[in-house]
Amino acid sequence: MLAVIVFCALAVVAIASGVAVFRVDSMARATYALAISFVAVGAMLLMFDLDYIGVITILMMVMEMAIMAIYMIMFMGMNPALMPMSMVHNNRWALILSAGTFVLLAAGVLLVPWPAPAESPTGDLTASLGETIMGSKMLVMLTVSPILFATIIAALVLANPRGRYDRWGDDLKRRSPHDLRRGGLGG
């Protein structure tokens, strides 16, 4: 009984702070409202005895939100991030898309023939959950991850304004790199 109440309370917190993301008028508040939503979801995972996944969710999401704060200063021109601003735009299409996504996912929940649990998982819950979700699709995952990694590297190489030839010279033979900002390694 108590567990049900706590679970429902966490669910309400997750949804309410998710709604708050679009209602507040500051990037900082929106960012951390989203963080609270994720923390509540992490706590709900803890209630399924998925200790590792729950705690890691909290860890990753809070870190992600903080990184977002770095990016919002780095890339938002004129720093509107520091001013009050509306968190919604393109309202009509956003509503259509979000309602459509919700209907699709909800229909999926109701219509998919879920497999009946053969036996309750024994031993390590995290491991058996991983087996169930990923077991037959491991090849796909193994293919996807190097592609994702290569994409990240490629994007960084393309975005980097100063590559190694700028730093180390045309024949890469400079003894210490020429950095615009001094400090760190090699002056």
Next chain:
Amino acid sequence: MSSLLNPAWALLAAVVLGVLALVGAGVHGMVIARSEGRSARSGALSPVFELARLLRQRRRRTVAADVLLWRVGCGGLVVVALLKTAVIPFGSWILADIPVGIVWFNAMDVLLWAVLWLLGWGANSAYGLIGGYRFLSQAVSYELPLMFALVTPAVAAHSLQVSEVVAAQNGLWFVVWMPVAFLIFCASVIAFSSWSPFGTAAGSDIAGGILSEISGVDRLLVLAGRYALLTTGAAFAVAMFLGGGAGPLLPDWLWTLLKTLLLLFVFVALRHRLPAIRPDRLAEVAWIIVLPLALLQTLFVAIVVVVGR
């Protein structure tokens, strides 16, 4: 080793944490007094005086501050430190010996990313905001080495449970064969507590940065929170690397206390002995030298564990 504890003991844990943090602050007061040519004893009580002063001080306000987020930032440090104590063993007692205790500790220090940035953001002051961003850019440098430093004892103990890690050090303390991980962990503790030499987020060159606008009880909470974070960091280092409560003659809780205090004193005393490390210069060093070192340390331990089986 872990005996199951009544949750009511959490109250006592908070008191112990508070007393240790106060002792740490007292030692800092003594260091300051010595450096100013007074006797060390005259500085020992300075945190108590400061506490009384800040409790009576009226809050200063700033224009258009984001008060909600600011207060969250001010109170957050102490809350994070208290949440950390849940998985820190005190002798053979531990409040919540969860199977993923190490990950819990790590998740809590990631919360500090949010807390310290909010502290800088909330005041709506340029110096505060610069301080908050200094902390974040420093965090990007120390967090991955910290994670691998925490992974290393877990690899050796085959477990993320803190009590198992302590038990695995029965023969040999982990600090002996993973000194690099120990040093990285200690440096990270100082860094996530925003303590010098990693304290530029609150540096005097930006008028105190994240501390510049906070006053009264808010300031008290933040300053106390920093000492509490240093304390929990020292206590966790004792459990991870220094054998927990292991030691001759004395009971295990007393050994835990002694080792924790010793490490805390080192952290506190380091503050005025090293030059400030700028986050922008730290990044390259952390990613090109320290992170590979941490990985090599983990690799070494993993090989020893596999070969030793």
